[in-house]
Amino acid sequence: MIGLLAAADTLVLFVAASLTKPLQPVLDAFTAQTGIVVQRESGASLEHVRKITDLHRVPDVLLLADADVFPRYLMPAHATWYADFARNRMVVAYTPKSRHAAEITADNWMSILQRGDVEIGRTDPRIAPVGYRTLLMFQLAERYYKKPGLAKSLFDHAPDRNIRPNAAELAALLAAGELDYIYDYQSVAESNGFRYVVLPPQIDLGDAHREKDYESVSVQVRGASPGTTTTVRGEPILYGMTIPRAAPHPVSADRFVAYLFSPAVVKQLRDAHVDMLANPVVHGSGAPAGLRGGAGR
Amino acid sequence: MASVIVAIVASLFLLFIVGPVAGLVGSGGGRGLASLVSDSELRQSLSLTALTATTATFLGILGGTPIAYVLARRTFRGKALLAAIMDLPLVIPHPVAGIALLLVLGRGTTLGSALYAAGLRVAGSPTGIICAMLFVSAPLYVSAARESFARVDARFEAVARTLGDDAWRAFRRVTLPLSARGLTAAAIVMWARAVSEFGAIVILTYNPKVASVLSYDRFTAFGLQEALPVAAVLVLLALVPLAALRALRKE
Amino acid sequence: MISLRLVNSRVGHFRLTDITFDVADGGYGVVIGPAGAGKTTLLETIAGVTRATSGQIILRGEDMTTVAPERRRLGIVYQHAYLFPHLTVRENVEYGAASAADAEDAADRFGVEGLFDRAVESLSGGERQLVAIARAIAAKPEVLLLDEPFSALDPRTRGETRRQLRATYFERGFTVLQVTHDFAEAGVLGDVAIVLDRGRVVQKGDPADVFHRPVSPYLAVFLGVENVFAGTARPIRAEAPDWRDAAGDQFAELPVAFTTGALTFYALGDVVPGPAHAVIRAEEVSLSVEPSMSSMQNQFRGRIVEIVPAGALSKVTVEASGTSIVAAVTARSVRELSLDVGREIVAGFKATAVHLC
Numbered sequence: 001m002i003g004l005l006a007a008a009d010t011l012v013l014f015v016a017a018s019l020t021k022p023l024q025p026v027l028d029a030f031t032a033q034t035g036i037v038v039q040r041e042s043g044a045s046l047e048h049v050r051k052i053t054d055l056h057r058v059p060d061v062l063l064l065a066d067a068d069v070f071p072r073y074l075m076p077a078h079a080t081w082y083a084d085f086a087r088n089r090m091v092v093a094y095t096p097k098s099r100h101a102a103e104i105t106a107d108n109w110m111s112i113l114q115r116g117d118v119e120i121g122r123t124d125p126r127i128a129p130v131g132y133r134t135l136l137m138f139q140l141a142e143r144y145y146k147k148p149g150l151a152k153s154l155f156d157h158a159p160d161r162n163i164r165p166n167a168a169e170l171a172a173l174l175a176a177g178e179l180d181y182i183y184d185y186q187s188v189a190e191s192n193g194f195r196y197v198v199l200p201p202q203i204d205l206g207d208a209h210r211e212k213d214y215e216s217v218s219v220q221v222r223g224a225s226p227g228t229t230t231t232v233r234g235e236p237i238l239y240g241m242t243i244p245r246a247a248p249h250p251v252s253a254d255r256f257v258a259y260l261f262s263p264a265v266v267k268q269l270r271d272a273h274v275d276m277l278a279n280p281v282v283h284g285s286g287a288p289a290g291l292r293g294g295a296g297r
Numbered sequence: 298m299a300s301v302i303v304a305i306v307a308s309l310f311l312l313f314i315v316g317p318v319a320g321l322v323g324s325g326g327g328r329g330l331a332s333l334v335s336d337s338e339l340r341q342s343l344s345l346t347a348l349t350a351t352t353a354t355f356l357g358i359l360g361g362t363p364i365a366y367v368l369a370r371r372t373f374r375g376k377a378l379l380a381a382i383m384d385l386p387l388v389i390p391h392p393v394a395g396i397a398l399l400l401v402l403g404r405g406t407t408l409g410s411a412l413y414a415a416g417l418r419v420a421g422s423p424t425g426i427i428c429a430m431l432f433v434s435a436p437l438y439v440s441a442a443r444e445s446f447a448r449v450d451a452r453f454e455a456v457a458r459t460l461g462d463d464a465w466r467a468f469r470r471v472t473l474p475l476s477a478r479g480l481t482a483a484a485i486v487m488w489a490r491a492v493s494e495f496g497a498i499v500i501l502t503y504n505p506k507v508a509s510v511l512s513y514d515r516f517t518a519f520g521l522q523e524a525l526p527v528a529a530v531l532v533l534l535a536l537v538p539l540a541a542l543r544a545l546r547k548e
Numbered sequence: 549m550i551s552l553r554l555v556n557s558r559v560g561h562f563r564l565t566d567i568t569f570d571v572a573d574g575g576y577g578v579v580i581g582p583a584g585a586g587k588t589t590l591l592e593t594i595a596g597v598t599r600a601t602s603g604q605i606i607l608r609g610e611d612m613t614t615v616a617p618e619r620r621r622l623g624i625v626y627q628h629a630y631l632f633p634h635l636t637v638r639e640n641v642e643y644g645a646a647s648a649a650d651a652e653d654a655a656d657r658f659g660v661e662g663l664f665d666r667a668v669e670s671l672s673g674g675e676r677q678l679v680a681i682a683r684a685i686a687a688k689p690e691v692l693l694l695d696e697p698f699s700a701l702d703p704r705t706r707g708e709t710r711r712q713l714r715a716t717y718f719e720r721g722f723t724v725l726q727v728t729h730d731f732a733e734a735g736v737l738g739d740v741a742i743v744l745d746r747g748r749v750v751q752k753g754d755p756a757d758v759f760h761r762p763v764s765p766y767l768a769v770f771l772g773v774e775n776v777f778a779g780t781a782r783p784i785r786a787e788a789p790d791w792r793d794a795a796g797d798q799f800a801e802l803p804v805a806f807t808t809g810a811l812t813f814y815a816l817g818d819v820v821p822g823p824a825h826a827v828i829r830a831e832e833v834s835l836s837v838e839p840s841m842s843s844m845q846n847q848f849r850g851r852i853v854e855i856v857p858a859g860a861l862s863k864v865t866v867e868a869s870g871t872s873i874v875a876a877v878t879a880r881s882v883r884e885l886s887l888d889v890g891r892e893i894v895a896g897f898k899a900t901a902v903h904l905c
Contacts, residue, residue, distance in 0.1 A: 054516070
């Protein structure tokens with residue numbers, strides 16, 4: 001009896017670190033409206049994946065920054081479908097406290113970020129999508145600006161010691177003044193109130209129409225087992241979500257998904273600088289009917 | 298009847314403590330030790346952990362021993378406050394401790410920027426690791442050292458003083474030898490705590506990775522099976538300070 | 549010499565208030581008082597291990613109030629040796645000594661040289677105490693503070709050690725302040741007695757004086773005076789019989805009648821009429837079969853109710869008209885007078901033996 005009640009009243013949510021801040025008001029409103037208590041866990045994509053595959057802790061709804069993670073790690077054993085629902089782009093974020101903050105522009109950012117006197121941070125490519133997307137962006141930049149060796153130089157200037165496991169931690173360090181510049185998502189920069197350099201769409205992985213261009217670069221990241229590597233190609237940044245097969249509270253999950261893609265909430269998220277797609281793009285089978293119908297407008 | 302219940306409860310508790318550890322060592326121990334040979338990242342991480350923990354412990358002994366002595370011997374206004382402050386890091390959640398340190402030692406602060414200008418980087422370096430370890434584990438040393446000093450009757454020091462020793466000499470010739478065992482045990486406890494710290498360290502310094510961060514990284518990237526050997530090796534290494542403590546007690 | 553002027557100090561619950569006394573240079577002071585009086589605190593304050601919060605401590609003419617303990621040139625021996633457990637006996641004795649020869653000499657005096665290579669924990673309590681004394685002496689202090697140093701020793705060793713200590717004291721001429729519970733010892737050793745109670749000096753002076761004229765009945769009881777009576781005192785100048793002292797002169801103080809129970813004592817003193825206590829040492833009470841014709845102003849007939857042998861003396865309790873009087877007489881007198889429980893006897897004492905407080 002109590003179990004049943006609990007099942008109706010709880011929602012377990014694993015969400016990408018970069019989405020956490022803009023999503024929080026949505027979660028609060030959802031709870032206020034439905035009475036369902038949300039247990040939110042925030043972290044990098046792979047952190048969430050491991051919780052599901054190895055620790056057998058399955059959420060009701062999973063929201064990740066890289067839609068690609070679903071087919072690669074979770075399907076078909078843990079999920080039968082996933083939906084792309086938002087875009088994002090890479091930016092260089094900074095604050096007024098950052099060194100050379102007054103000088104930096106969309107044209108000179110590479111040279112400033114190659115100076116020895118700035119601290120630049122990025123996310124760990126081994127566990128977070130934004131990490132390897134940063135590396136992909138370096139490569140695209142090298143090609144776009146026609147500067148051989150730029151990718152390596154930018155990489156060297158964001159050294160190991162300034163790597164953090166996920167986008168939110170990186171943002172925290174920038175806010176604390178420990179770093180001058182970070183490579184992160186636009187949504188993160190916006191929601192933290194950082195200033196940022198807008199990068200050319202050719203390199204920022206944010207334009208869905210430039211798929212072919214993005215595909216031309218790739219990076220080697222650590223594979224699923226030690227000693228192996230995987231090649232990851234550039235592609236537009238797409239956030240993906242799913243309701244896992246073993247979701248403990250499927251009723252709550254359905255209600256939440258419907259809520260998330262309702263016009264009011266989509267607008268709310270867009271205002272919070274999350275670039276929601278007009279219609280979520282569903283892959284696989286078994287997704288809730290409402291989703292497939294293009295709930296957003 | 299009562300003693301039977303006590304025995305059962307005690308056995309369950311023991312099982313609760315020993316079980317997970319034994320399981321860990323059992324499933325990953327062999328592979329873990331074997332991987333020490335091939336896995337240079339693991340070796341580096343272990344030596345970094347040992348180095349930083351040892352440095353932190355030395356700093357803790359240096360700064361904490363006088364405080365422990367004063368707390369053990371003197372009465373003064375604000376003594377209770379000082380003791381409470383020394384215990385604070387124990388109750389602060391670990392990531393919060395890391396943030397607190399960042400607020401004082403970070404590049405953007407008065408102290409931090411001075412250190413940075415002098416070339417001493419805190420976040421993202423072994424220095425940051427040492428600071429985090431020191432912060433969370435020093436209170437354990439101070440309270441155990443205070444106990445050790447308190448157990449040395451102050452009258453021994455009084456006699457030494459009347460026999461011509463100044464305060465420092467009396468401490469060195471009488472108090473220290475008599476509390477040495479206790480102080481060593483306190484240092485070992487501090488070291489063990491430093492080695493196992495994760496939350497505070499990861500805020501300040503993610504790379505280079507100490508063993509706790511590496512095991513989490515391995516888990517996140519490769520899953521439980523791959524993380525087990527690292528964890529098992531850590532447990533086996535953790536037996537070293539425990540063995541040292543036992544050896545001390547037997548003497 | 550040891551001079552304290554209005555010294556105050558405090559350790560936990562023990563508190564010293566306005567302590568003032570003097571022990572002459574080369575003198576031997578004894579400190580007595582009940583448990584908790586602060587005797588050990590007093591020694592530790594003089595030693596400097598407890599800080600005096602106000603007042604002055606003068607040792608050998610120098611104001612040492614703010615001087616660190618190691619520069620006061622004094623030694624302390626606690627009731628329980630406090631030998632350093634991590635050092636051998638030799639290392640203990642040599643700890644503050646200027647040379648190994650000094651240490652050997654000191655050890656030799658107290659018969660502990662043979663223990664030199666032993667570990668502290670293998671020694672008996674008595675042996676440890678001897679080593680502790682040797683250790684203090686080896687450092688050649690100018691002032692020696694002793695906190696019941698002989699109480700851990702058996703009676704024979706106690707006597708021997710006391711003799712050795714006295715000998716060393718005479719030889720070297722340092723000043724001694726000793727806390728003791730043993731009043732006989734205090735009377736024998738000291739030239740000044742300081743009575744401490746609840747952190748204050750309640751009486752000081754010649755030991756004999758203190759013992760015979762304790763300043764309060766409570767103190768009298770503490771000092772082991774056997775006869776303490778509560779009653780009423782009344783000056784009787786007008787009625788005074790013609791009292792003379794042994795030389796035939798009139799007494800300087802006024803005669804007083806002290807009534808307790810059914811008895812009236814005659815005493816001397818300047819008292820305010822009213823409630824008072826009379827204190828008489830048992831040694832001053834003599835027993836006789838018949839009242840003597842001597843100048844003993846107080847003689848009472850009574851019956852022996854108890855005889856308690858106490859070393860060389862016996863304490864004989866006589867009940868006279870409902871009041872118990874204790875006399876201390878030699879064992880020989882007991883035999884000669886055929887004293888026995890139930891026997892009728894006369895207990896007498898001089899007016900001068902009655903101390904009113």
